[in-house]
Amino acid sequence: MDEDNQLERYPPGPPALRPRAPALPAAGEAVEAEEPADLRAYWSVLGKRRWTVLVVFFVVFTLALVGTLKQTPFYRARALLEIEKENPGILTMQDLFRLERVSDTYLETQYEILQSESLARRVIDQLGLDQREEFGSPGGWWPWGEEAPEPEAGTSAQVFAVEGASGLVTDPRAYQRALERFRERLGIEPIKRSRLVAVSFESADPELAAQVVRTLAANYIEQHLEARWEATQRASEWLSQQLGEVKGRLEQAEGELQRYAREQGLLFLESGEGNSENIVNERLRQLQEELTRAQALRAEKEAFYRLVEGGDYGALPGVFDSQLMQELTVQVAELRRQRAELAATFTEEYPRVQQLQSQIEELGEVLAAERERAARRITNDYLAAVHRESLLRQVFQQQQAQAERVAERSIQYNILKREVETSQQIYDGLLQRLKEAGVGAGLKASNIRIVDSPQVPQKPARPNLPLNLALGFVLGLGLGVGAAFLQDYLDNTLKSDEDVERFLRLPTLALVPSVESLNGHHRGWARLTPGKYLAAGKPPAAGGTGAGGSTGSQGWFRIDTDTAAHSALLEAFRSLRTSVLLSTAERPPRSLLVCSAQPGEGKTTISINLGISLAQLGQRVLLVDGDMRRPCVHKAFGLGTSGGLVSYLTGQREWAGLVEPTPVAGLEVLPCGPVPPNPAELLSSERTRTLLAEALERYQFVLFDSPPVLHVADSRILASLVEGVVLVVKGGTTPGEVVRRAQAQIDYVGGNVIGVVLNNLDVRSGHYYYDYYYRYDYGGSGEPESSGKR
Numbered sequence: 001m002d003e004d005n006q007l008e009r010y011p012p013g014p015p016a017l018r019p020r021a022p023a024l025p026a027a028g029e030a031v032e033a034e035e036p037a038d039l040r041a042y043w044s045v046l047g048k049r050r051w052t053v054l055v056v057f058f059v060v061f062t063l064a065l066v067g068t069l070k071q072t073p074f075y076r077a078r079a080l081l082e083i084e085k086e087n088p089g090i091l092t093m094q095d096l097f098r099l100e101r102v103s104d105t106y107l108e109t110q111y112e113i114l115q116s117e118s119l120a121r122r123v124i125d126q127l128g129l130d131q132r133e134e135f136g137s138p139g140g141w142w143p144w145g146e147e148a149p150e151p152e153a154g155t156s157a158q159v160f161a162v163e164g165a166s167g168l169v170t171d172p173r174a175y176q177r178a179l180e181r182f183r184e185r186l187g188i189e190p191i192k193r194s195r196l197v198a199v200s201f202e203s204a205d206p207e208l209a210a211q212v213v214r215t216l217a218a219n220y221i222e223q224h225l226e227a228r229w230e231a232t233q234r235a236s237e238w239l240s241q242q243l244g245e246v247k248g249r250l251e252q253a254e255g256e257l258q259r260y261a262r263e264q265g266l267l268f269l270e271s272g273e274g275n276s277e278n279i280v281n282e283r284l285r286q287l288q289e290e291l292t293r294a295q296a297l298r299a300e301k302e303a304f305y306r307l308v309e310g311g312d313y314g315a316l317p318g319v320f321d322s323q324l325m326q327e328l329t330v331q332v333a334e335l336r337r338q339r340a341e342l343a344a345t346f347t348e349e350y351p352r353v354q355q356l357q358s359q360i361e362e363l364g365e366v367l368a369a370e371r372e373r374a375a376r377r378i379t380n381d382y383l384a385a386v387h388r389e390s391l392l393r394q395v396f397q398q399q400q401a402q403a404e405r406v407a408e409r410s411i412q413y414n415i416l417k418r419e420v421e422t423s424q425q426i427y428d429g430l431l432q433r434l435k436e437a438g439v440g441a442g443l444k445a446s447n448i449r450i451v452d453s454p455q456v457p458q459k460p461a462r463p464n465l466p467l468n469l470a471l472g473f474v475l476g477l478g479l480g481v482g483a484a485f486l487q488d489y490l491d492n493t494l495k496s497d498e499d500v501e502r503f504l505r506l507p508t509l510a511l512v513p514s515v516e517s518l519n520g521h522h523r524g525w526a527r528l529t530p531g532k533y534l535a536a537g538k539p540p541a542a543g544g545t546g547a548g549g550s551t552g553s554q555g556w557f558r559i560d561t562d563t564a565a566h567s568a569l570l571e572a573f574r575s576l577r578t579s580v581l582l583s584t585a586e587r588p589p590r591s592l593l594v595c596s597a598q599p600g601e602g603k604t605t606i607s608i609n610l611g612i613s614l615a616q617l618g619q620r621v622l623l624v625d626g627d628m629r630r631p632c633v634h635k636a637f638g639l640g641t642s643g644g645l646v647s648y649l650t651g652q653r654e655w656a657g658l659v660e661p662t663p664v665a666g667l668e669v670l671p672c673g674p675v676p677p678n679p680a681e682l683l684s685s686e687r688t689r690t691l692l693a694e695a696l697e698r699y700q701f702v703l704f705d706s707p708p709v710l711h712v713a714d715s716r717i718l719a720s721l722v723e724g725v726v727l728v729v730k731g732g733t734t735p736g737e738v739v740r741r742a743q744a745q746i747d748y749v750g751g752n753v754i755g756v757v758l759n760n761l762d763v764r765s766g767h768y769y770y771d772y773y774y775r776y777d778y779g780g781s782g783e784p785e786s787s788g789k790r
Contacts, residue, residue: 042485048762049484056480057473064472073460076187077209078200079217080452083110107190110448111197114188114220120179122219123212130171130178134204186216196451206457213454221448239434246430250423257416280406284399291392298385305382308375325374328367335360494739495732500756503736504743509583509726509755510576512606513568514762515557557605558636560612560664576606576757577613580726583754589724590696593626593751595706595715597742601730602759604632607705610726615667619700622659624670624691626704626718628679631672633705637662644673648691649682655691656698668699679707683717692721709742719751727753731761 046053085106113119129135187200199216203209339356346353494500497508559570581588594607604627611623624645625633634641639660648655648670659668676682695702704722706715719725725746729739739756746753 045488046481046484049487052484052487053477053480056483057476060476060479061469061472064468064476068463068465068468071463072204074185074202074204074462075206075209075457075459076200076202076461077206077213077454077457078198078452079213079450079454081197081199081217081220082449082451083107083195083197084447084449107195107197111188111190113223114197114199114216115183115186117179117183119216119219119223120182120186122223123215124175124178124182126215126219127208127212129182129212130175132178132208135178135181136174182212202461210454210456217450217454221446221450224448225446236434239430243427243430243434246423246427250420250427253416253420253423257413257420260413260416280399280403284396284403287392287396287399291389291396294385294389294392298382298389301378301382301385304378308378325367325370328363328370332360332363332367335363492735492737493732494729494734494736494756494758495761497758499736500729500758503740504756506727506743506753507579507755508758509579510572510757511731511761512572512576512602512757512759514760515569557609558612559609560616573609573613576610577617579755580610580614580724583724589722589752589754590700591692591702591704591722591724593704593706593715593718593722593725594728595709595719595725595742595746596728596730597708597710597734597738598730599630599708599711601708601728601734603728604636604705606726606728606757606759607703608633608636611667611701611703612664614701614703615664619666620698621667621701621703622670622695622699623667623703624695624705625672626683626706626714628672628676628682628714629707629712631675633669634671637669639669639671641671641673644671645691646673646676646682649685649687650676651687655694680713680717683714688717689721709745710738716745716749716751719746720749723752724754725751727756728759729756731758733760 083106124130124135185202187198187202189198189200190196191198199213201209201212201216203212335356339353339360342350342353342356348354348357494503497511500506500508557569559573580592583589592610594603594610596603607623611621615621623633625631626645627633628646631641631644633639634644637660643653643658645655645658647653648658655670658673659670661668682688692702702722704718706718709715709719727739727743727746743753
């Protein structure tokens with residue numbers, strides 16, 4: 001039969017069922033990006049593993065509920081503290097108006113002190129918490145919290161103590177447990193961007209919780225004051241010791257200073273500013289001032305003297321302008337005026353003129369005498385100023401020499417003086433600090449203030465039933481979903497054609513659904529109902545009904561008995577037929593072996609219905625029951641077991657006389673016959689090759705049903721003889737590694753595996769089955785036409 005007639009006679013099935021390797025993209029052709037994860041696939045996984053999700057969710061939620069109900073309610077008391085900056089005992093004006101800031105380091109230190117073991121021990125000792133059963137008993141079984149037993153009425157505490165030599169002694173283990181419980185239940189929560197800190201404590205007794213917080217706050221403040229007092233006391237003791245030593249050094253330095261000044265003859269005067277000054281230096285300074293004034297006076301007198309020597313009396317205002325000289329000058333001027341008036345009229349011999357001339361000469365002599373006397377006075381003053389300057393200079397030089405000698409002696413004096421001043425400053429500072437420490441020790445103020453006092457809580461803080469149940473719900477659901485996906489990830493069974501391609505690198509010839517899933521039942525339920533087996537290893541009892549209607553005499557599903565009941569199964573086997581016919585390029589394989597890796601995967605049902613499907617095309621098909629271990633083909637058609645393949649291979653009869661017809665036109669069956677003790681030896685004989693060669697001359701297709709590949713060698717013997725091998729896999733049940741080993745064994749003997757049939761799939765999950773089985777509209781030709789995309 002040529003290829004064109006073959007394609008016309010056997011129309012191709014859906015493209016997904018064609019056993020073609022995926023074509024590689026041509027050079028330069030753009031490759032489409034991988035599609036994102038399908039949410040429906042995830043939902044299908046959850047649907048398939050729903051019992052895992054529900055069981056894990058129920059267990060976790062129940063544990064959360066039971067654990068919450070078994071927990072003893074704990075009450076939380078809370079106080080709010082303000083931690084201010086630690087200021088000195090006596091504030092200055094600068095401290096009062098300075099912007100107060102508290103460093104983060106100081107606050108962190110205070111938070112750690114609140115959680116310190118020493119403070120916890122003080123509270124435990126004051127309240128006797130180590131003697132309470134709530135703090136001394138071992139922890140409970142619940143992992144989310146400790147189990148504190150309720151104190152019985154009338155019993156306030158259980159004493160954890162042992163008898164010692166001096167009476168009751170606290171049990172160190174009980175005390176350590178109480179300390180650990182106390183620090184676990186204590187909560188220190190700083191308020192951000194503030195100096196506030198919340199102190200909380202949890203206890204089964206609400207009054208005890210409030211009392212613990214109250215006692216903790218009081219002890220914290222008291223401990224802080226004690227620390228300040230101890231620090232002040234230690235500082236006072238140290239200051240007193242240092243003050244005595246500094247005082248001794250100061251007295252010693254002052255004594256050395258006085259002794260040196262006395263030995264060197266140094267005298268010092270106290271200035272108005274409280275500074276001591278040497279008397280020689282003071283006298284030298286005074287002489288310097290006097291000499292400066294004498295030099296200035298001498299310069300002034302010398303200026304007048306030089307004018308007098310030059311006769312420039314007019315340049316001496318204030319010196320020659322005395323009252324007498326002014327009057328004389330005026331009189332002389334008046335007389336000269338009168339004489340000038342008379343000289344214009346009279347001669348020199350005129351008496352009045354002579355009288356005026358005589359008065360002028362007389363007054364001139366008096367005026368000259370006065371000027372002479374003034375010049376002598378200026379000269380005397382100048383000479384006196386020069387003499388006084390000379391004397392002062394001599395005395396200054398003598399005092400300067402003496403000051404230089406004193407300065408040499410004052411070097412050591414100044415060294416001793418600086419030592420005295422330094423000791424005096426240290427002494428004054430220590431004395432002031434000692435007085436401040438004494439004042440600060442008497443103050444009881446603290447920089448820690450209780451803003452909100454702890455109140456007895458009215459409602460328990462934990463367990464929080466709604467929160468725990470919500471967490472249990474979320475955790476249970478999350479763990480359930482995670483367990484479902486983990487279980488699906490660890491499930492290495494073949495469930496889809498993608499799994500077949502990934503594990504085996506083989507095409508999927510057909511996807512055969514399970515009858516129970518087509519009826520809307522779960523697989524586990526369907527196994528309880530007879531007649532619903534499509535791919536089971538054991539058929540129902542004889543006379544049972546098939547899927548959706550009549551079947552063979554033994555309850556085996558056959559597509560020729562009732563095609564209207566399950567059209568999806570009919571289409572699945574038609575797709576299998578089409579895939580087989582198109583499995584090779586030149587012509588379809590005429591001799592086929594249908595096998596599986598393990599028993600119970602439905603290979604007999606697949607081989608029966610594949611033979612029926614091929615016979616429905618008008619071809620002659622021979623179905624050989626090659627499973628000599630557990631033959632079942634004769635049961636599907638209600639045939640006898642008196643003779644068959646075994647009879648031919650043992651040489652008893654010819655195979656043609658053992659072939660029996662079936663109700664399907666064109667399909668004939670060669671049953672197995674009696675079960676032999678040595679099936680492998682019979683199949684290895686030359687008569688098997690002869691049977692296959694003669695059968696291919698009479699029939700267009702020869703199908704062999706065989707036992708599992710991994711159990712016996714029969715399938716491998718037949719695989720080496722036929723042209724093609726169809727590997728049946730029970731979807732969702734058979735591990736991929738098992739099928740891979742079966743494929744390897746077939747390849748080892750030279751068998752040609754043309755593809756895989758995934759059997760017994762759940763069509764309710766889109767992850768396993770394609771939609772085209774349900775979307776075919778049947779035309780006049782009887783061939784399905786796709787009405788939509790798979």
